[in-house]
Amino acid sequence: MTAAAGQFTIGEAARASGVKVPTIRYYEEIGLLPSPPRTEGGRRSYGGEDLRRLAFIRHARELGFEIEAIRTLLRLQDEPDQSCAAADAIARDHLVAVERRIASLTALRAELARMVEGCSHGHVSECRVIEILADHGECRHHHGGRLDAAGGL
Amino acid sequence: MTAAAGQFTIGEAARASGVKVPTIRYYEEIGLLPSPPRTEGGRRSYGGEDLRRLAFIRHARELGFEIEAIRTLLRLQDEPDQSCAAADAIARDHLVAVERRIASLTALRAELARMVEGCSHGHVSECRVIEILADHGECRHHHGGRLDAAGGL
DNA sequence: CCTAATTCCTCCAGCGACTAGAGGAGCAAG
DNA sequence: CTTGCTCCTCTAGTCGCTGGAGGAATTAGG
Numbered sequence: 001m002t003a004a005a006g007q008f009t010i011g012e013a014a015r016a017s018g019v020k021v022p023t024i025r026y027y028e029e030i031g032l033l034p035s036p037p038r039t040e041g042g043r044r045s046y047g048g049e050d051l052r053r054l055a056f057i058r059h060a061r062e063l064g065f066e067i068e069a070i071r072t073l074l075r076l077q078d079e080p081d082q083s084c085a086a087a088d089a090i091a092r093d094h095l096v097a098v099e100r101r102i103a104s105l106t107a108l109r110a111e112l113a114r115m116v117e118g119c120s121h122g123h124v125s126e127c128r129v130i131e132i133l134a135d136h137g138e139c140r141h142h143h144g145g146r147l148d149a150a151g152g153l
Numbered sequence: 154m155t156a157a158a159g160q161f162t163i164g165e166a167a168r169a170s171g172v173k174v175p176t177i178r179y180y181e182e183i184g185l186l187p188s189p190p191r192t193e194g195g196r197r198s199y200g201g202e203d204l205r206r207l208a209f210i211r212h213a214r215e216l217g218f219e220i221e222a223i224r225t226l227l228r229l230q231d232e233p234d235q236s237c238a239a240a241d242a243i244a245r246d247h248l249v250a251v252e253r254r255i256a257s258l259t260a261l262r263a264e265l266a267r268m269v270e271g272c273s274h275g276h277v278s279e280c281r282v283i284e285i286l287a288d289h290g291e292c293r294h295h296h297g298g299r300l301d302a303a304g305g306l
Numbered sequence: 307c308c309t310a311a312t313t314c315c316t317c318c319a320g321c322g323a324c325t326a327g328a329g330g331a332g333c334a335a336g
Numbered sequence: 337c338t339t340g341c342t343c344c345t346c347t348a349g350t351c352g353c354t355g356g357a358g359g360a361a362t363t364a365g366g
Contacts, residue, residue, distance in 0.1 A: 011313065021314085026353060041361050043314060052287065059289045063261060067352070077283050084280035088272045091282045095265040098258055105255045108216060112248040119241045127237035129244045130230050134205065136212045164342065174343085179324060194332050196343060220323070307366105314361070321354080331344070336337100 008046045017054040024054065032057060032071060065094060161199045170207040177207065185210060185224060218247060 014021045027033040028044075033053060036044045046054075053074065060070045069090050076087050111132070118128030167174045180186040181197075186206060189197045199207075206227065213223045222243050229240050264285070271281030 009314080020354080022354065023352085041314085043361080055289060056287050060286050063264065063286070073283065073286060076277050076280075077287065080276060080278035082277050083275075084272060084277045084282065085274065087277065087280055087282040088269065088274065091265060091269050091272075095262065095269055098262050098265060102255060102258045102262060105251055105258065109248065109251050109255060111216065112244060112251060116241065116244050116248055119237060119244070121238065121241060122236070123233060124229050124235050124237045124240065125233035127229075127240055129237065129240040130226065133213050133216070133226060134209050134230065136208060162342080173325085175325065176323085194343085196332080310365085312363075315359080319356085325350075327348085333342080336339085
């Protein structure tokens, strides 16, 4: 460790924040994280403020905020005299989106549960799972849009 | 209409199934939907079986099944004498994933609700929303992975 | 001081599941 | 015959990363 106190390598920043190294570089590339100074050898050298920013980003991503929303939130954070109405609006919008998502996933769960329960574990020709998928009319699930299958956690 | 009865253009297939035209071509490209015969002029001509397959795919996508899972389900559907254990397993796995997702979104909703409620609508410097995002320690949300913000419906 | 292991650098490609646009051909109706 | 719609192919872009190649720099051990 030749570096000054309070300076961190990208690897240390990654371990401290829980954001992977390539992701940190990606955040820099898209301008979400400022380009840090470099050491003589050309390596990124982060300070405490950068780590805080990174933690902020990580937490916001965990909460499902999009990069563009986070960009706005970070700008707001940098200007503490401004009204926080904008931050409030972003959070509120997101809350509404999350609620819609929960509602649709709950409907989905019900349909999947019915599929699985109805399955008699015999042949495909009499399988509820296949049957319900083949015939939308048979289910109570009406027309949400698409859901991502896997998604986070 | 010069085409034989029971034959449909890609546009008609799209309207009938609710899958967009470019998406149908995409499904063909990735081998999810068989390449249909073409008319003299080179246009795709779909039959009733294709429409049924497309409806199956659409429904499964609405239910959040991934393309690869759908590919497996379609193969199963084509062999009605096989055991449906595989289909059952896919649906069960997906149900578990959906349940996990609901649980994490519910935790998320709670945190977002606390953020929004705590906001005093004053300046950014004392905004709960910004504050909670900046300090993970302040919240009860512990370490799920990432969630997609928008996603389906 | 030398070496080996680790970490870092840049650049480019790929994921999933589409979506959008360019540029052109076919085809049905007026 | 022209208008306007649909269709064709092909390419590139979306979002938020993730991974690999190929090489330089640093660190730890001997």
